[in-house]
Amino acid sequence: MTSNPLLPHIATIKSIRQETDDVKTFQMVFDDQAVAENFVHKPGQVALISVLGEGESTISITSSPTGKGFLEFSIKKVGRLTSVLHELEAGAKVAVRGPYGNCFPYEAMKGKDLLFIGGGIGLAPLRSLIDFVLVEENRNAYGNVEVLYGARSRADLCFKEDLFNKWPSCKDTKVYTTIDREEPDWCGHVGFVPAYLEELKPLSTNKLAVTCGPPVMIKFILRSLQKLGFTDERIITTLEMKMKCCIGKCGRCNIGSKYVCLDGPVFTLKQLKELPPEF
Amino acid sequence: MQNKILKKDRIAGFLDHLAASHNLIAPVSEDKAFTVFKKVLSAAEVDLNFTNTLIPPKNYFFPAAEKLFAFSTNGGDIIIEEPQRSEVSVIFGIRPCDIKSLSLLDPVFYGAFPDTYYSSKRENTLLIGLSCREVLPTCFCKAFGTHPTDGVGADLMLTDLGNYYLVEILTAKGSSLLERNTGFFSDETTDSAVLEKELLKDKLSADFIRKPDLSGVKQILDKVFEHPYWGELAAKCIGCGICTFVCPTCHCFNMIDTSRPDASGSRYRCHDSCMFPGFTKMAGGHNPRPTKVERVRNRFMHKLKYHLDRYNLEGCTGCGRCIAKCPVNIDISQIITNIREVVKDD
Numbered sequence: 001m002t003s004n005p006l007l008p009h010i011a012t013i014k015s016i017r018q019e020t021d022d023v024k025t026f027q028m029v030f031d032d033q034a035v036a037e038n039f040v041h042k043p044g045q046v047a048l049i050s051v052l053g054e055g056e057s058t059i060s061i062t063s064s065p066t067g068k069g070f071l072e073f074s075i076k077k078v079g080r081l082t083s084v085l086h087e088l089e090a091g092a093k094v095a096v097r098g099p100y101g102n103c104f105p106y107e108a109m110k111g112k113d114l115l116f117i118g119g120g121i122g123l124a125p126l127r128s129l130i131d132f133v134l135v136e137e138n139r140n141a142y143g144n145v146e147v148l149y150g151a152r153s154r155a156d157l158c159f160k161e162d163l164f165n166k167w168p169s170c171k172d173t174k175v176y177t178t179i180d181r182e183e184p185d186w187c188g189h190v191g192f193v194p195a196y197l198e199e200l201k202p203l204s205t206n207k208l209a210v211t212c213g214p215p216v217m218i219k220f221i222l223r224s225l226q227k228l229g230f231t232d233e234r235i236i237t238t239l240e241m242k243m244k245c246c247i248g249k250c251g252r253c254n255i256g257s258k259y260v261c262l263d264g265p266v267f268t269l270k271q272l273k274e275l276p277p278e279f
Numbered sequence: 280m281q282n283k284i285l286k287k288d289r290i291a292g293f294l295d296h297l298a299a300s301h302n303l304i305a306p307v308s309e310d311k312a313f314t315v316f317k318k319v320l321s322a323a324e325v326d327l328n329f330t331n332t333l334i335p336p337k338n339y340f341f342p343a344a345e346k347l348f349a350f351s352t353n354g355g356d357i358i359i360e361e362p363q364r365s366e367v368s369v370i371f372g373i374r375p376c377d378i379k380s381l382s383l384l385d386p387v388f389y390g391a392f393p394d395t396y397y398s399s400k401r402e403n404t405l406l407i408g409l410s411c412r413e414v415l416p417t418c419f420c421k422a423f424g425t426h427p428t429d430g431v432g433a434d435l436m437l438t439d440l441g442n443y444y445l446v447e448i449l450t451a452k453g454s455s456l457l458e459r460n461t462g463f464f465s466d467e468t469t470d471s472a473v474l475e476k477e478l479l480k481d482k483l484s485a486d487f488i489r490k491p492d493l494s495g496v497k498q499i500l501d502k503v504f505e506h507p508y509w510g511e512l513a514a515k516c517i518g519c520g521i522c523t524f525v526c527p528t529c530h531c532f533n534m535i536d537t538s539r540p541d542a543s544g545s546r547y548r549c550h551d552s553c554m555f556p557g558f559t560k561m562a563g564g565h566n567p568r569p570t571k572v573e574r575v576r577n578r579f580m581h582k583l584k585y586h587l588d589r590y591n592l593e594g595c596t597g598c599g600r601c602i603a604k605c606p607v608n609i610d611i612s613q614i615i616t617n618i619r620e621v622v623k624d625d
Contacts, residue, residue: 004395004396005392005393006347006348006394006395006534006548007348007359007361010357050546052357052359052536052546053537053538054538056534056546057562078563079562079563082562093355093357095357095359240561241559241561241567242558242561244532244533244534244548245534245548247391247392248387248390248391248392249387249388249392249394249530250530250532250533250548251530251532251551251553252531252551252553252558253559254577254581254585256580257588262391276504278567278568278573279567
C-alpha cells in the first residue's frame with residue numbers, strides 16, 4: 001500500500017532546553033528506527049508536530065541534517081498547541097510527520113559568503129542552515145559567515161550557547177548580537193537589527209543574505225539590504241503561514257497560486273515580488 | 280465506442296443488481312425537498328427525477344468529516360490505526376458537471392503527496408453518468424466546455440430518451456461491468472438512439488440562459504489583484520461560506536483531534552471554508568486575509584486563475600450551485616462577464 005502522508009509517527013522528547021521565557025528547544029527521536037532513517041530533511045524544511053488528542057502544528061526544523069539521529073524544534077508559546085507542548089516534559093510522547101517544503105538553496109550557496117540576519121524566534125529556521133554550513137565536513141565549501149541577531153532583551157535571545165560560544169569559534173565566522181534597549185549587565189550592541197546592519201555595512205560582493213524575523217523587522221531589513229547593494233535574487237527569506245496538511249491540499253497557505261507548504265517556505269525576494277502581497 | 284440500450288422497465292432490476300454486488304451511491308430525495316447522493320440498498324430508494332443534487336458527489340470521495348486515524352495507548356506505547364479502506368463502489372446518476380469536477384480535484388489530491396483517503400475511493404469507484412434532461416437557470420457548464428450530455432470521465436454514460444436509456448460504454452471498467460450484467464441490456468441497433476441524443480444535445484444547448492464568455496478572463500485576472508471591484512463584491516458578502524459548502528471543486532479542510540480520558544481518540548478532517556476569518560489566522564494573531572475583501576478575491580481568483588496557473592485546469596465547472604444558494608446573489612457567472620467591463624471603465 002502507498003504510504004499515507006497524513007499519518008504521523010510516534011517520537012519521544014529526549015530533552016528540553018529553555019531558551020527564553022516563552023521559547024523552548026525540544027530534542028525529539030522517532031521511536032521506530034526505520035522511520036528515523038526515512039526522515040531525511042534539508043536545511044529550511046518543516047515538520048508537523050502532534051500532541052495526539054490536542055492537535056498538530058507546523059514547525060521549522062531547527063537542527064541541521066548533519067546532526068544525525070535526532071530532530072530539534074525551537075518553539076515559541078503563542079497558541080493552543082504550542083502551549084500544550086510547553087507543558088510537556090522529557091520522556092513525553094509526541095507524533096511527527098514530514099519533512100515538508102523546499103529548503104534553503106544550500107547547493108547554490110557553495111563558494112559564497114553568507115550573511116544571516118535573524119530577529120527573535122526567527123533565528124530558529126536559520127539555525128538549521130548555519131549549523132549545516134559550519135559543520136567541519138561542509139565548512140570549506142562556503143565562504144565567510146556573518147550572523148547578525150537581535151532580540152528585545154538579553155533574556156529574549158535564543159540559542160545563547162551557539163551565539164556566544166559555538167559559532168564564534170568556527171572558522172571565518174563572526175557573530176553580531178544586539179538587544180533593543182540598554183541593560184545593566186549588557187556590554188554588547190544596543191539598538192534594532194536593521195540599524196545595526198546599516199552600521200556594520202557588510203560588503204555585498206559574492207554574498208547572499210538569509211533573513212527571518214518578525215514582519216516589521218523584515219520590512220526594514222529588506223530596505224537596508226537593498227541599500228547595501230544586495231539584489232533581489234540574493235536576498236532569501238522563509239515564510240510562516242497557517243497550515244494544516246502541509247502537502248498542498250487543505251488550501252490555506254496559498255499566496256496566489258503558490259502554496260507555502262510545497263513551493264516554500266523559502267523564497268528569494270525576487271520570487272516574493274512576483275506574488276500577490278498576501279502574506 | 281460501443282453503445283447499448285437499457286429499457287426503462289429494466290433499470291430497477293439493474294440498480295437492484297448493482298446494489299447487491301457493489302457499494303451503490305445514487306441520488307436520493309430527502310423529504311421531496313432536495314436530492315443528495317447516498318448509499319442505497321435497492322432501486323426503490325433511488326430518485327431519478329432530479330435536476331442535480333444539492334451537495335455534489337465530491338463528498339463521497341472527500342467527505343464533510345472523515346476519520347484519518349484513531350490512536351490509543353497500550354502500556355507506554357501509542358498505537359495509531361488507519362480506518363478500513365473503501366469497498367468497490369458505483370456512483371450512479373452523476374451529472375456531466377460533477378463528473379468533470381472530479382478531474383479538477385484529482386491533481387489536488389494526487390500530486391507530490393498522494394492522498395490515500397481520496398485515491399483509494401477514486402480508484403475503486405465506477406462512475407455511471409446521467410445526461411441532463413433540463414438546463415437550470417443557474418447552469419453554465421457550457422462556458423467551461425462541458426455539455427449537459429457529456430460523458431467524458433465516466434465509465435458508462437446513460438441518456439434518458441423516453442422509454443429507454445442510451446448506454447455509452449466509455450472505459451474498459453464500464454465495459455466489464457456491462458459484461459457481468461448483460462441480461463439487463465438489449466443489443467438492438469442504437470443508431471436512432473444516438474440520433475435522439477444528438478437532438479437532445481441541440482435542444483439543451485439552446486436552453487442556456489447564462490452564457491459567460493471566459494476568453495481573456497484569466498489574462499484580465501492576472502492584472503486586477505488590486506482593484507476596487509473586489510471591495511464592491513465583498514461589501515455584499517456575509518461570509519456564510521455556503522458557496523464553498525456546495526461547491527464540487529472546493530477542497531479546503533481543517534484537521535481536528537478528539538480525545539477521551541483513557542488517552543485514546545481520533546483525528547478527523549472536516550471541510551473548511553476560505554470565506555471564514557479564522558481560516559488563515561495564525562497563532563500569533565497575524566492574518567494574511569484579514570477582511571472579506573481578501574477572502575472574496577481569493578475565492579474567485581482561485582476558481583478562475585490560481586487553479587489554472589497551478590494545474591492548467593479551471594477551478595469551476597459551471598454547476599451553478601453557489602449561484603443558486605448564495606443569500607446575497609453573488610454570482611460567479613456575472614463576475615466572469617463583469618470583470619471585462621470593470622477593467623474597461625478604468
